Amino acid sequence: MIRRAGIAALALALALPGLATAGDAADAAPGPAVRMDGWQGSDSDGNRTRRLALGWDVAHRDQDHWWGLKVERAHFEGDGWSRREDRVYLAGAGDLGGWQWQGEAGSNGHDLIGRASIHSGDPGRREFFVEREVLETRGGVANGWIHTFAGASVDLPMGERFSATLLGGLQDFGTGSNLRTHLRGSLVHAFAPEQGLSLQLRTRYFRDSDPREADYFSPAWHGEAVAALGWRRFVGGYRWQAVAGAGRQRSAGEAWKRARMLQFGFETPRRNNAWLRIDAGWSDSPVVADAGTDNYSYRYLRVQGAVAF
DSSP states (O other), X not given: OXXXXXXXXXXXXXXXXXXXXXXXXXXXXXXXEEEEEEEEEEETTSOEEEEEEEEEEEEEEETTEEEEEEEEEEEEEETTEEEEEEEEEEEEEEEETTEEEEEEEEESSSSEEEEEEEEESSSSOEEEEEEEEEOOSHHHHHHTOEEEEEEEEEEEEOSSSEEEEEEEEEEEOSSSSOEEEEEEEXXXXXXXXXXXXXXXXXXXXXXXXXXXXXXSOOOSEEEEEEEEEEEEXXXXXXXXXXXEEEEEEEETTSOOXXXXXXXXXXXXXXXXXXXXXXXXXXXXXXXXXXXXXXXXXXXXXXXXXXXXX
């Protein structure tokens, strides 16, 4: 589990009276900061992943402008197997010619891992991203397989209450010859913007060039469509968010079956030189670590925060 001491320290820092508001912090000279990032994920096949990271920002102006170092302990385990590894990253965020970037590059002692993204600041937001991470299955951890996912997305504003997002990407699993093509799309209608309510249609499709290659879920193709109700509100500067949805999913060689998802998010305002964010979710749609069982589900919890000095 994510260490409660780190969460308690951030909560205490947020409760203490500060010397600067969020606006003052944006104008202040960059200074050091400590950040924490904890992740726990598990599925119905018995696979579990835990990560706890602590970072030191050498120069921290605000959440979008900083750079520093991060150390992470990752723990992968399942029924009858377990492995731990330590990672070190160089991480940061900033802007370049009207584009905002963020990323981290590091190693677990054997391979290059990390993630990076850059996006435009206009309403038709365009984003390019890449991620390299250990394949979180028994075979992936034992053999050091690294999957790489790269792609791009674009936001399409459609009036005051409608918007859409399109994403395309390619994923290599480091296991041989399989290359997965991803296509995703979402349509959002803000039917009650004053209350933060929206109706959403979320779709995704992927195709594998070499199905059933290793011990991760890799049918010839998989598709799903989920209708969801979303809620997002700011109360006293605190952001609350929830999404619940249901739909249908199908993979090659299988009949249609239900698809469900639930997500929750909470974030404090950036004040007193500190902030805290919590995200949690559950779904019964397949992820990379899925072994392809009939009754699959995945759940996760992430806690992030920072304290600047």
